[in-house]
Every structure is written in structure tokens, then in C-alpha cells.
Amino acid sequence: MLALLNELHRANKIRPLDYYFAQLINELSQQDDDDTQALATFCAAFASYELGQGHVCFDLAHIDKLFASGGPLQGYELDKLALPPRASWPQHLAASQVVGDGRPMQFELGRVYLSRYQQFEQQVSQRLAVPANISNSATLASALAELFAERGNSNEINWQKVAAAVAATSPISVISGGPGTGKTTTVTKLLALLIMQAQQQEQSLDIRLVAPTGKAAARLTASIGGALASLKLSEQVTQAIPVQASTIHRLLGVIPGRNEFRHHQENLLHLDVLVVDEASMVDLSLMARLLAALPASAKLILLGDKDQLASVEAGSVLGDICSFVEQGYSQGRAKQLAQLTGFDLVHHHKVSAAPCVMADNICQLQKSYRFNENSGIGFLARAVNVGRAEQIPPLWDKFADIELFALDQQEQLKAMVLAGYGCYLELLKQTSATGARFDEHVRQILESFNRFKLLVALREGSYGVAGLNEQVENWLSEKNLISLNQDNGPWYIGRPVMISQNDHQAGLFNGDIGVCLANESGDKRIYFELADGKVHHFLPSRLPTHQTVFAMTVHKSQGSEFDHTVMMLPEAMNPVLTRELVYTGITRAKKKLSLFAPVHILNQAVRQKTQRASGLIERLAAK
Numbered sequence: 001m002l003a004l005l006n007e008l009h010r011a012n013k014i015r016p017l018d019y020y021f022a023q024l025i026n027e028l029s030q031q032d033d034d035d036t037q038a039l040a041t042f043c044a045a046f047a048s049y050e051l052g053q054g055h056v057c058f059d060l061a062h063i064d065k066l067f068a069s070g071g072p073l074q075g076y077e078l079d080k081l082a083l084p085p086r087a088s089w090p091q092h093l094a095a096s097q098v099v100g101d102g103r104p105m106q107f108e109l110g111r112v113y114l115s116r117y118q119q120f121e122q123q124v125s126q127r128l129a130v131p132a133n134i135s136n137s138a139t140l141a142s143a144l145a146e147l148f149a150e151r152g153n154s155n156e157i158n159w160q161k162v163a164a165a166v167a168a169t170s171p172i173s174v175i176s177g178g179p180g181t182g183k184t185t186t187v188t189k190l191l192a193l194l195i196m197q198a199q200q201q202e203q204s205l206d207i208r209l210v211a212p213t214g215k216a217a218a219r220l221t222a223s224i225g226g227a228l229a230s231l232k233l234s235e236q237v238t239q240a241i242p243v244q245a246s247t248i249h250r251l252l253g254v255i256p257g258r259n260e261f262r263h264h265q266e267n268l269l270h271l272d273v274l275v276v277d278e279a280s281m282v283d284l285s286l287m288a289r290l291l292a293a294l295p296a297s298a299k300l301i302l303l304g305d306k307d308q309l310a311s312v313e314a315g316s317v318l319g320d321i322c323s324f325v326e327q328g329y330s331q332g333r334a335k336q337l338a339q340l341t342g343f344d345l346v347h348h349h350k351v352s353a354a355p356c357v358m359a360d361n362i363c364q365l366q367k368s369y370r371f372n373e374n375s376g377i378g379f380l381a382r383a384v385n386v387g388r389a390e391q392i393p394p395l396w397d398k399f400a401d402i403e404l405f406a407l408d409q410q411e412q413l414k415a416m417v418l419a420g421y422g423c424y425l426e427l428l429k430q431t432s433a434t435g436a437r438f439d440e441h442v443r444q445i446l447e448s449f450n451r452f453k454l455l456v457a458l459r460e461g462s463y464g465v466a467g468l469n470e471q472v473e474n475w476l477s478e479k480n481l482i483s484l485n486q487d488n489g490p491w492y493i494g495r496p497v498m499i500s501q502n503d504h505q506a507g508l509f510n511g512d513i514g515v516c517l518a519n520e521s522g523d524k525r526i527y528f529e530l531a532d533g534k535v536h537h538f539l540p541s542r543l544p545t546h547q548t549v550f551a552m553t554v555h556k557s558q559g560s561e562f563d564h565t566v567m568m569l570p571e572a573m574n575p576v577l578t579r580e581l582v583y584t585g586i587t588r589a590k591k592k593l594s595l596f597a598p599v600h601i602l603n604q605a606v607r608q609k610t611q612r613a614s615g616l617i618e619r620l621a622a623k
């Protein structure tokens with residue numbers, strides 16, 4: 001077995017890490033009989049391989065995909081590998097020295113886990129599935145009525161009000177919704193409600209707002225500020241709502257050089273209410289650590305879009321939790337929510353015959369206030385989301401805010417790039433201001449740069465990040481918008497960069513975007529607007545790892561939005577091209593989306609729904 005795994009590792013079919021882990025397991029299972037040892041070694045390599053692919057475990061029910069085209073075992077046959085008969089695997093794994101409690105691997109419900117990940121899954125399911133308080137409360141009903149005053153058709157269910165009612169009565173709740181469905185607005189009203197309840201009892205609440213990345217935290221800060229400005233809340237309530245969001249890592253307290261946080265189950269966080277935005281980006285391990293550090297008395301509200309790309313690291317926690325939306329509320333919960341909101345949820349919504357704790361703690365917002373019936377972006381996002389590729393073609397002609405181009409329509413792309421990036425480059429040529437006005441000038445430049453973005457699916461290749469960045473630089477240089485001469489080295493004025501590594505000391509995080517500008521003395525510095533809302537500058541030599549960012553991957557664009565988004569899909573199919581990737585890219589566009597893609601690739605990607613192996617749904621269903 002090790003010889004086969006070594007062959008796969010040398011052919012780059014599995015990672016060195018997968019092979020070395022299998023080697024270790026092979027040594028540790030020497031006491032097992034030969035068949036069991038071979039199977040344990042095989043399972044170790046592929047449990048590790050699957051983690052690298054984002055799966056929490058190696059699901060034996062889906063072993064065939066390893067042998068399929070593009071899989072690491074393509075060209076091999078399961079029956080011909082030196083493994084015991086398939087039907088005997090559970091017995092072998094149960095008997096192995098390396099499988100079980102206190103051992104490196106676990107086997108449960110047909111899934112092989114690295115033990116740590118099984119523990120994460122158990123911790124997350126135990127901590128998430130806290131029953132809602134389903135008693136009725138006339139005070140809560142009237143507070144909700146005041147905050148969500150009905151306008152228009154009051155028979156139509158106002159899901160924002162239902163979401164607030166769910167979150168007000170659940171220790172742990174999830175509000176999912178597509179772009180512009182009012183997640184921030186709803187949570188701001190909910191916080192106002194919780195603050196009013198606490199103030200009536202002469203208590204104060206320690207509320208924290210967090211997001212997985214610095215960029216997403218900065219956006220949450222801005223959108224909470226926007227929601228506060230548009231809602232007419234009393235001064236006393238407004239004052240008690242935090243306006244500054246931070247990253248989850250900062251909240252938990254990163255210890256430099258160590259893979260643990262300052263806050264954990266023995267050193268709990270001090271807070272009463274925690275709001276986590278962009279929860280789809282939170283992987284299983286981070287979710288487990290966050291939940292472990294959360295005091296039992298605290299209220300947790302997870303906000304996110306279940307249809308977006310899952311986290312970069314293993315797991316699809318938000319997607320797994322939100323699969324319970326389909327189930328509907330339990331009878332008791334539907335009745336309570338009807339009493340609290342005035343909407344007939346019992347008859348107008350699915351009610352589950354088999355109640356489940358998680359289903360009672362979720363609300364899916366349904367209506368987008370950003371994308372109305374005239375929005376092609378909204379229609380396109382919905383068609384992609386339900387995998388209806390055949391609904392897409394008529395949309396291109398019908399709506400002005402979406403357009404489709406072939407990949408070789410380079411002149412059109414060039415014109416968009418010059419118009420999109422020309423604005424901030426013109427702006428930075430204007431006579432620079434000084435002092436505080438200089439900061440304002442920088443802010444305008446960064447804002448202008450962030451209005452337009454090129455998104456790609458892949459890192460490599462001519463339609464990947466590197467190839468496109470080079471192409472854009474050449475186009476901008478041809479028009480003298482940037483100066484790419486040798487003396488500048490990589491740092492020409494106007495070069496935009498994205499940080500790709502956290503540097504806690506510098507306060508720069510993966511995903512932060514800055515632009516190279518001349519400071520007041522004419523020296524080159526890279527300017528960033530960071531999560532604290534202030535403009536910071538750095539010497540080029542002091543930046544952590546970074547890349548030019550005229551083009552970025554859809555993965556990196558999560559948590560950001562751009563007025564005009566140009567997305568490119570490559571000429572050949574690739575496993576990263578999925579429905580979630582296309583949906584995430586489309587929904588980064590606020591006002592206009594231009595898609596450069598071969599139609600057959602778009603169609604195939606839309607039909608390719610990501611399935612991440614995990615046992616979380618089954619664990620939650622059992623609660």
C-alpha cells in the first residue's frame with residue numbers, strides 16, 4: 001500500500017502531507033493484521049487528501065469519485081488494490097489499532113475522520129443545537145411590531161421580522177440570505193430590540209460584531225453604520241450598538257507563532273451577544289474554536305449566504321446548518337413565531353412533522369431589496385442558484401445590467417479595463433493634498449479602485465490571476481496611465497496589491513488591498529484603509545506577502561462587492577468551476593456584471609454543485 005501511495009505522491013496526485021501521514025499510520029498499525037494495516041494506511045492517505053479538498057472526512061460511500069476522471073486514483077481499480085474486500089472494511093477499521101477514541105483516526109457512519117475533525121464536528125453540533133425558548137411573549141410581539149412596521153401587503157410574510165423573532169428567542173440562530181436581503185438591517189433592528197429589553201431591566205449588553213476577514217469586517221462596520229443612519233432608533237439605543245467590527249481571529253486573540261487562541265473553553269470570551277457576518281467563510285475548525293470560547297449565557301447570531309462558496313479550509317458549516325431550512329419549523333415553533341410576528345406561518349410555510357432543534361433556529365430571508373424585478377443580476381443569480389442553466393440565455397438580451405462576451409472579445413475587455421481602472425489612476429494624478437486632506441484623497445483613490453474589479457476562477461493560466469494582471473498592466477501602460485519602466489522595479493505609482501498573509505504586528509491581513517502612491521515628500525508608500533477606518537501606509541519592503549490585484553480570484557472576492565464586476569471563466573472545465581463559484585462571482589456585482597465565458601463552460605459550472613463530505617447534518621438532525 002505504501003508503495004502505491006508513494007507512486008501517487010511522486011506523480012503529484014496526492015500531497016506529500018497525505019503520503020507522510022499514511023506512512024506514520026502504517027508504522028503505528030504494525031500490530032494490526034496485514035489487511036487491516038493496508039486499509040488503515042489507505043484510509044489515512046485519503047482522509048488527509050480529502051481534508052485538503054475541503055471535505056471534513058473521507059466518506060467511503062463516495063469512494064468512486066477518487067477513481068473517476070481527474071481523481072487521484074484515475075486509471076486504478078479498487079478491486080485490484082491490495083485491500084481486503086469492500087464489505088469487510090467496517091470490521092477491519094473497527095479492529096484497527098489506529099482507529100477509535102484516543103487514536104489518530106475515527107470511523108463513524110461510513111466516514112473516516114482524522115480524530116481532531118470528528119471532535120470539531122461533535123463540538124459544533126453539540127454547541128449549535130440549543131433549543132429555542134418557545135414561550136409566547138406579548139411584550140416581544142409589540143416590540144417587533146414597532147421595529148418592523150408593516151408597509152404595503154401585510155399578508156406577505158416579512159421574513160426579516162420572522163428572522164428577528166427567531167434570533168430574539170434562540171440562544172444560537174442563523175439568518176441566511178442572498179445579497180441585499182437585509183441581513184444587516186435585520187440584525188441592527190434585532191440588536192436594538194435586545195438593548196431595549198436589557199435597558200428595561202437596567203442591564204447593559206456587551207455586543208461584538210465580527211467577520212472572518214479584515215475586508216468583511218470593514219464592510220460590516222460600514223453597513224452597520226449605514227443601517228444605524230437609516231433607522232430611527234433612540235439615541236440611547238444607538239449608542240449601545242457597536243459601530244466597529246473586528247475579525248474572528250482578533251476577537252479570539254491570536255498568539256503569534258501558535259496554532260491556538262487566547263480565548264478557549266477555559267478562558268471564555270466576555271460578551272453577551274456575538275454577531276458573525278459572512279459565516280459561509282468560517283471553516284469547521286474555526287467554528288469549533290469560536291463556539292468553545294463562547295460563554296453558555298451568550299447569544300450568537302450567524303449571518304451569511306448559504307449559497308456562496310464554502311470556506312477555503314475544510315467544512316461547509318453554514319451550508320450544512322441551512323440545509324434544515326427545507327425542513328420547516330416545528331409545529332410549536334411555527335405557532336409561536338405566528339404569535340410574535342402576526343404572520344400565518346402554520347399554513348403558509350412548511351411545518352415539519354419531525355421537529356429538529358436546528359430547523360427552529362434558522363431563518364432564510366427571501367426578498368432582495370437591492371435586486372428588484374428590473375435587475376438582471378438578481379435574475380441571473382437566482383437561475384444559477386437553482387442550477388437552471390437553460391433559463392440563462394434569454395436574460396442577456398432582456399436586461400441592461402448583465403452582458404455576456406466570448407473569451408476572445410479582448411477589445412471589449414480592454415475598453416472596460418481602461419474605463420474601470422482609468423478613474424482611480426486619473427484621480428491619483430491630481431495634485432495631492434496635504435495632511436488630513438491627503439488621507440481623504442487616498443480614501444477616494446481606494447474607493448474608486450474598489451468600484452471595478454476583474455474576477456477570475458483560477459490562479460494560473462492566461463485567464464488566471466497572473467496572466468490577466470500582466471495583460472491589464474500592459475494595457476494601462478500603453479495609455480500612459482501607469483509607468484512600467486525598469487527603474488520603478490515592481491513598484492510603479494498606482495500599483496494595487498492584495499495582502500496574502502496575515503501580519504498581526506503590522507496590522508495587515510490576508511485580503512487587505514492597498515495602492516502604491518507617492519507620499520507628501522514624493523516617496524513611494526503603500527496606502528491601505530484598514531478595519532479601524534483609518535488610512536495607514538507602509539514601506540514597500542515592509543509588506544507581508546502580496547500580489548498585484550487588478551484581477552483577483554472569486555474566492556478572494558468573498559466579503560467584497562463592486563459596482564461593476566467583470567468575471568472570466570476559462571476555456572476548459574476545471575474542478576473549481578462550480579455553481580457556488582459562479583453565484584459568488586455574480587453577486588459581487590452591485591450595478592453591472594460583464595461575464596467573459598464560453599457558454600458551455602458556464603452551463604457545466606452551473607450544474608456542478610459542491611458537495612462537501614461531512615457528518616454535521618446527520619449530527620444536527622439527531623438533536
Ligand SMILES: Nc1ncnc2c1ncn2[C@@H]1O[C@H](COP(=O)(O)OP(=O)(O)OP(=O)(O)O)[C@@H](O)[C@H]1O
Pocket residue numbers: 160177178179180181182183184185186223227230369370
Ligand atoms: N425591509 C426593507 N425595506 C426597504 N429597504 C430595505 C429593507 N431591508 C433592507 N433594505 C435596504 O436594502 C439594502 C440592503 O440591506 P442590507 O445591507 O441590510 O442587506 P444585506 O443582506 O446585509 O446585504 P449584503 O449583501 O450587502 O450583505 C439597504 O440599502 C437597506 O436599506
